[in-house]
Amino acid sequence: MPELFHRKLERSAIGFVLAIIAVASVGGIVEIAPLFTIDETVEEAPDMRVYTPLELAGRNIYIREGCYACHSQMVRTLRDEVERYGPYSLAVESKYDHPMLWGSKRTGPDLARVGGKYSDFGMSRILSPREVVPESNMPAYRWLARNSLKIEDLPLHLEAQRAIGVPYSEEMIENATRDAYGQASPGSDSASNVKERYGAETQVRAFDGVATNVTEMDALVAYLQVLGRLTDAAFEDTAAPEEPPEPIE
Amino acid sequence: MEVEERDPVSGHRTTGHEWNGIKELDTPVPRGVLIFLVITHVFAVTWWFLMPTWPLGTTYTKGLLDVDQRAIVEQQLVDAAAERAPWIDRIERASFEEILPNEMLMSIVQSSGHQLFGDNCAACHGVDGRGSANYPDLTDDDWLWGGDVETVAETMRVGVNTEHPESRVAQMPSFGRDGLLNREQVNSVAAYVYSLSNPDYSTSENIDEIEAGREVFLTSCAACHGANARGNQDVGAPNLTDAYWIYGGDLQTIVTTVHGGRHGHMPTWDERLTNAEIKILALYVHSLRVEKP
């Protein structure tokens, strides 16, 4: 009789504790472990690149400001989402995202495909939104253009990322600070190296419109501009109306 | 072992235990709960058979229905495209002259254009298309590149100052910063430009400055904005004599413009929107203007 068994169980604190652990562990193990063993969970995308140091710094600002509280980065497999935002998101697109930023609330629109949608200046203007869209309830992020970006410790950031599996090369780590500066300073000596290291499609610009300094706005816009553009995989065999974005510049 | 005790209200036996006054009844699990349990389990197990469900090491059970959320949405997109095909084809093939008088097509332009404009253009030009500082008003009569529907569609397709190979290029030089004009000249030409749309500004006191500004204008600016300052849509140079301004028509902003130059950037929509969508938007922008009193 199960009940009698339970009467016994509930007289032993240790037994009860062990039972709880056993019963509560099953679900998580069955659902999480196979995500590492079933290969098709994360699609193949040979053209997938890692974030440049500047983009990574921008991602950290995105996290810091809590943009994920209002914006998802996940186009679901639903007709209206694909038609509004673009091809549905693939798992591989967030393969290097520690942590992922799929979000759980859309007070603002999805941002998974916002990269390349607007000019840099348009993007930075969106960050003081009511000047352009009076209906918006997004906070104004004016301080981002005032704060200069902290870039000296970017090598440490890349190293930490490498430790958890993001394939940054030794060279990338060593030059992280210079690359961050270069990507936001077109024409500088460091600028061309960025493309060399991260691929010809990497955008090198004065993202905030001012070439002489590297601000937090530079980093954030660089990150927003690369959203959905680390790989073209999502554009390949989906019936989405769009074509893959052409390389810029 | 335990003393039997019954609850006077329900008549059920207690379990015989007591924790600081709290007791429990030994009521059997109500039948309804068990039925409910069975129903939900039957549902779940059925679902497991039909749908992809159980992981098996390096693969998983695919389910009898063999459904896949990605295949489903892709089919839906194909169906949706087929559903829209009749009028999409017509919009794609017809010229703007043919579409404009066609009420049926224009009503589609209105509804679809509203959404496309709101999701793609409103971030810069505002929900109503009226622009704001730095972004042109698309509902007025003042056009940088031309307001007929073809030209608007072309502007959208290639953008302004983009990386598109055919991009329109708009370059208002930075006269002050680059030392093309000295400070005095910048101020005077700005005063002149300001006076064009504000005739009252010119008084006997500043008439000399404005005259000097006119000289500067004719040598430095007329090449693009025209001797009469009415602009030139070939180079995207705006009309400076009317009341419509992108960056602002007050004296201070004009000084800033002449000093620092302008380099507006309108994205290209070639890759993001389909041909038909660009046409719809061009017509929609056109209709915004028509509606304006």
Add this chain to the structure above:
Amino acid sequence: MVSTLTTNERLFALIISALVSICGLALAAVGRQDLLAAQGFIIMVFGLACVFAVAQGFYEPEPSKERLSSYYDDPIKVGIALAMAWAVFAMFIGVWIATLLAYPELTFDQGWASFGRLRPVHTTGVIFGFGGNALIATSFHVVQRTSRARMPDQLSPWFVLAGYNLFCLLAITGYLMGITQSKEYAEAEWYADIWLVIVWVTYFILYIRTIARRKEPHIYVANWYFMAFILVVAILHIVNNLAIPVSLGHAKSYTVWSGVQDAMVQWWYGHNAVAFFLTAGFLGMLYYYLPVRAQRPIFSYRLSILSFWGITFFYMWAGSHHLHYTALPQWVQTLGMTFSVMLLVPSWASAGNALLTLNGAWHRVRDDATLRFIMVAVVFYGLTTFEGSFLAIRPVNSLSHYTDWTVGHVHAGALGWVALIIFGSFYTLVPSLWKREHMYSALLVEVHFWLALVGTLVYVFAMWNSGIVQGLMWRTYTEEGTLAYSFVDSLVAMYPYYIARAFGGLLFLLGAIVGSYNIWMTIRATPLTSRREIDVPQSGAVVVPGE
């Protein structure tokens, strides 16, 4: 407080506090180039404050041996006060962010005051500050009473309480400064996460040691739930927060999980934070204060078994219902959906068990606002779990996900269930702890009840409406097969609801303030009870667990 500690314990307390402040100092030093310095400073000040508090009472006389024949209630009292303080603070932030969504310029151009940073301050403040302190306080009370045993020592309850509040403080000041891992409900950074593990393990050991001293051989249901709450939250917390700090001198860390696996781990955590923090813990509370207040035996012991193990087992599978239609493989979504449906059975079994317990006490529900708090909480619990299982069905979720409907569901649970059960329990607990005849004002309890109920209803109805409108607008097509509304159209349609929600939240907040005042006045201005209840541990031999 210090006077109730033995000399040994005082010494330990001093050492621990000193260690904490030294750790704080060390963090501040290695992190001087970083925001970590500020966090280290907070830890140091907190540690020094504790050193100071202990030192002040260090030479007070030892507590008498008699203490051992009574329950140890001091930490519970402080826990209640902290919970109410957090409630008022965090719900004020809730009202603020609700207002921000309607009037976004209220940020004064300050980073810390923007929506994205304040939102986790609100969620952490209510769930961990308010909910967590209430759980710790009531669990200390329940475990002692149902075991008829005093807690084994005087120091570890204080360590748990103070340590836990240090965690909350670090988390919240961190978010304001921009320190966050962005993992919902686990935003705090690595050093705070590690600290919480230490605190939590102590909590678990303390709990188990108290249970081991119990006088009734059988462990009462409330303690099953509290144990599940403590244990599973520990597992969830550790797995979800595995991360690598950029360096020991950086507050920033990178989660070891990435992409789709991270999404699954995060929502396995997120959903079960709901299950074991916001549900299991509070069911523990319910299982004690409901029968006590209603003066009725629990309706069915057997139903309790079914619901307890059902909840413990099924909940852990349901997290993937937060990821329907995403890049998470569909097989996991099927599991999440089906287990969420099955989960409704044990959930409703608990709610039904509670409501049927009230049979024979309905006249009390009518007359006693405190019992009504508990009763309505149970109704909202039933409602929220039904809604949750419904939202977990894929097609329904395709509409509700990402919209305010989720927020409506959350607050039906958070306000209607979590907050109301806490208030009901506190109104039961406060007079008995402080040995008062009754609460200072029954009328104010009544006022609080109606403010809370109306506030919850306004909030939840506003969000149901806005969520469904939003979801429908996003997917409405014209006859020609094109999308009918732009995103901004849907945003414009939200404003009336956002204002209504802020108003509902304000009512709820006012209720919490009234409640705090009432509790305060009960402690300060209500005469001691003349009744002599026997509220002491049972003396005699400790029953050996397992016996």
